[in-house]
Amino acid sequence: MNGPDGHVNGPGESVNGPDERVNAQVPLLSATGVRKSFGRVEVLKGVDLTVYPGQVVCLLGPSGSGKSTFLRCVNHLERIDAGEIWVDGHLVGYRRAGGKKYEMRPREVADQRRDIGMVFQRFNLFPHRTALENVMEAPRHVLGQPRDAVRQAALDLLRRVGLAERADHYPAQLSGGQQQRVAIARALAMRPRLMLFDEPTSALDPELVGEVLDVMKDLAGAGMTMVVVTHEIGFAREAADHVVFMDDGTIVEAGRPTELIANPQHPRTKAFLAKVL
Amino acid sequence: MTAVQEHVTEPIVPLRRPGRWVAGAVLAVLAAMAVSFVLTTPALRPDLVAGYLFEKSIMRGLLLTVELTALAMLAGLVLGTALAIMRLSENPLLRGVAAAYVWLFRGTPILVQLLFWFFLGAVMPRVSLGVPFGPEFFSAPVNALITPFTAAILGLGLNEAAYMAEIVRAGIGSVDRGQREAAEALGMRPALVYRRVILPQAARVIVPPTANETISMLKLTSLVLVIGLPDLLTSAQLIYGRNFQQIPLLIVASIWYLVLTTLLTFIQSRLERRLGRSDVQVGGHA
Numbered sequence: 152m153n154g155p156d157g158h159v160n161g162p163g164e165s166v167n168g169p170d171e172r173v174n175a176q177v178p179l180l181s182a183t184g185v186r187k188s189f190g191r192v193e194v195l196k197g198v199d200l201t202v203y204p205g206q207v208v209c210l211l212g213p214s215g216s217g218k219s220t221f222l223r224c225v226n227h228l229e230r231i232d233a234g235e236i237w238v239d240g241h242l243v244g245y246r247r248a249g250g251k252k253y254e255m256r257p258r259e260v261a262d263q264r265r266d267i268g269m270v271f272q273r274f275n276l277f278p279h280r281t282a283l284e285n286v287m288e289a290p291r292h293v294l295g296q297p298r299d300a301v302r303q304a305a306l307d308l309l310r311r312v313g314l315a316e317r318a319d320h321y322p323a324q325l326s327g328g329q330q331q332r333v334a335i336a337r338a339l340a341m342r343p344r345l346m347l348f349d350e351p352t353s354a355l356d357p358e359l360v361g362e363v364l365d366v367m368k369d370l371a372g373a374g375m376t377m378v379v380v381t382h383e384i385g386f387a388r389e390a391a392d393h394v395v396f397m398d399d400g401t402i403v404e405a406g407r408p409t410e411l412i413a414n415p416q417h418p419r420t421k422a423f424l425a426k427v428l
Numbered sequence: 429m430t431a432v433q434e435h436v437t438e439p440i441v442p443l444r445r446p447g448r449w450v451a452g453a454v455l456a457v458l459a460a461m462a463v464s465f466v467l468t469t470p471a472l473r474p475d476l477v478a479g480y481l482f483e484k485s486i487m488r489g490l491l492l493t494v495e496l497t498a499l500a501m502l503a504g505l506v507l508g509t510a511l512a513i514m515r516l517s518e519n520p521l522l523r524g525v526a527a528a529y530v531w532l533f534r535g536t537p538i539l540v541q542l543l544f545w546f547f548l549g550a551v552m553p554r555v556s557l558g559v560p561f562g563p564e565f566f567s568a569p570v571n572a573l574i575t576p577f578t579a580a581i582l583g584l585g586l587n588e589a590a591y592m593a594e595i596v597r598a599g600i601g602s603v604d605r606g607q608r609e610a611a612e613a614l615g616m617r618p619a620l621v622y623r624r625v626i627l628p629q630a631a632r633v634i635v636p637p638t639a640n641e642t643i644s645m646l647k648l649t650s651l652v653l654v655i656g657l658p659d660l661l662t663s664a665q666l667i668y669g670r671n672f673q674q675i676p677l678l679i680v681a682s683i684w685y686l687v688l689t690t691l692l693t694f695i696q697s698r699l700e701r702r703l704g705r706s707d708v709q710v711g712g713h714a
Contacts, residue, residue: 228609258617265615275610279628279706289614292624321706334610341614 177240179204179345179376180225184234187220194220196400197234202345202378202393207371209387209408210380212397213423218380219272221397222347225378226267227260239266239344265293268338272350274330276322282309282333283318286340293341301340308336312366328359332366339370346370348379364390384427388412396420476676480667481683489663490684496580496649496659501642503585508592513622515597526593533590539651542583546655548574580652588645595637599630632703639696643689660684 180202187195194217202208210218223229225236227244235252236243244260245252255263276285286305290296309315312332314325322330331351338346348367352360364386371377371390381387387394388408395405396417404417412428415421466472480486514526533541549571558564574582603626611625650661658666664681668674 226613228612261612261615261617263615264613267613269610269613271606271610271613273606275604275606277607277610277625277629279703281706288624289616292620293615293617323707337614 176203178202178237179206179239180378181237182221182225182234183236185221185224185231185236186233187217187224187229187231194400195224195231198397198400198402200395200402202376204344204376205374206392207375207377207379207390208393208395209391210378210395210397211382211384211387211423212403216397217400218397219349222349222378222380225345225347226264226269228269238263265341266344268341268343268346270331270334270338270346270348270351272353274322274327274334274354276330276334276337278322281319281321282314282325282336285322285333286337289337289341305336305340308339309333311339311369312336313362326359327355328362331355331363335363335366335370344376346375346377348377348381350380350382352381352383382427384412384424396423398423471675472679473673473676476673477679477683480664480677480680483667483680485658485663485667486660486680486684489658489660492657493646493649493660494688496584496652496657497642497645499581500584500588500649501638501645503581504588504592504641504645505638507585507589509596509627511589511593512596512600515593516600530590530593533587534594538583538587538648539654541587542580542651542655545574545579545582546576548579576652576655576657579655580649580657583655584645584649584652588641591641592638595634595641596630599632599634600626602633603629632700635696635699635703639692639699643692646688646692647685 178201180200182198182200185195185198186193194215196217198217198221200208200221210222212218220229224231225238225243230244235245241263242252243263244255246255246259247253276282277288280288283302283305286308287298287301290301290304291298306315306318309318312335314329314332314336317325317329317333322333325333335351351367352363355363360383364383367377367379367386368390379386379391391408393405394408394411396403396411396415396419398419404411404415404420411420412424415424466474511526511529514522515530517523549569552570554567554569555573556564556567558566607625607629608621611621616624647661649659652659653662653665661681664677668677
């Protein structure tokens with residue numbers, strides 16, 4: 152699924168822009184009217200987002216705009232208060248029956264998350280396991296696949312993120328950029344249909360940002376469907392099919408990266424871009 | 429110019445530490461005095477110490493002490509971990525039960541708990557398994573089920589669980605929240621998250637205080653004297669009750685406690701090194 156030739160949308164097709172593909176396909180991610188409050192503070196005030204297979208969508212916006220919270224709702228790390236999120240034909244976190252939505256048990260939610268990979272701002276590698284063991288962990292113990300096959304696949308993934316020779320290093324022995332690349336390989340090991348990136352370069356020293364973005368660009372080029380919360384406008388411009396600008400819990404503006412970044416319409420988008428560009 | 433170059437080649441003298449030499453000399457004198465006291469005091473009876481060190485009842489007491497410590501710590505660790513996970517659960521009933529358990533078993537003297545289990549038969553003559561207020565499937569007299577040994581394991585183990593629960597809870601609390609999220613995002617079910625991600629990392633924080641608890645339990649087991657079990661210390665006391673050689677027999681017991689503590693300390697440091705493996709920096713690599 153995440154192999155270079157495993158997907159319907161090769162890198163060449165994206166030149167035509169997303170719109171032709173959009174009409175031809177069923178969305179992979181579809182969020183409607185998503186609301187979420189922490190205590191009395193409403194951080195998501197009705198968010199709608201549709202992502203088609205092979206699309207790379209970047210969520211931009213100031214801190215506290217709700218973009219990370221929304222991303223965490225997509226794999227039910229946060230419970231939503233209203234609206235619904237569908238991923239790959241499944242309603243996230245709930246089961247519909249008799250005109251009602253019933254909250255799923257934690258183990259059912261866990262099973263749903265298998266097809267959604269996530270990369271965190273602070274990497275969150277398992278510090279007590281080597282790079283290779285981190286990548287092997289989920290296919291071995293969640294899917295129960297045989298050790299040798301999992302090991303081979305994990306080594307291939309580490310090679311793909313350029314870290315084959317660091318396989319036996321513990322996270323504490325790797326730089327931030329290397330840790331984040333291992334974290335991407337770990338998420339890919341479950342062969343996800345959708346990858347979520349939560350500010351993947353925000354905790355990195357400036358000189359290490361590039362190596363992580365390069366891996367992400369490769370992944371996008373290989374046809375992976377990605378939703379990326381980021382402050383890297385350059386990455387959004389270069390790799391995204393669709394850019395969404397969020398502020399204060401709502402989507403203010405969305406569009407093609409070239410248009411939205413070069414020629415923002417909404418005053419809040421203009422103010423934000425003026426600060427970060 | 430030449431003067432500066434002369435400075436450059438001047439030798440460096442390390443800081444002198446005369447205090448260490450003085451302290452070393454004082455300690456050497458004290459050690460010599462201690463050795464001379466042991467060698468020149470016939471009342472210590474080294475012959476008796478050597479003679480009783482492997483005496484049969486002392487050996488039986490030693491075995492009982494080891495058994496009680498191992499079983500009580502095992503019960504404490506398993507039950508304590510379960511209590512800690514209950515205490516951190518989202519279910520308010522489980523949280524409440526765990527908190528009440530810790531409150532009760534930490535809040536009453538262990539001596540009372542040992543005697544309570546031992547005399548349970550006096551207040552509850554029979555135990556039975558069946559439907560509450562309904563038919564019984566199985567029934568047995570408590571005094572047949574609770575021997576002094578089981579009473580000792582219940583008393584020591586259930587008490588230890590309350591302390592271990594707090595130690596494990598602190599260990600789990602020390603694991604970064606992001607670890608749980610990363611595990612969940614990979615599709616791990618809750619039990620797997622604990623088994624593969626949370627508990628192995630909590631173990632590093634749990635091991636040192638647990639070793640402390642084990643060493644302390646080793647000596648706490650001598651309380652089983654009150655329910656008539658002859659552990660190591662009790663066996664020594666029984667002997668000096670007959671021959672009035674208190675000091676030599678207490679030395680015999682102390683030697684064995686020190687041997688066991690040394691062994692446990694060794695195991696502790698091995699465990700800590702093993703769990704700390706992932707911190708070791710790779711030498712020579714960039």
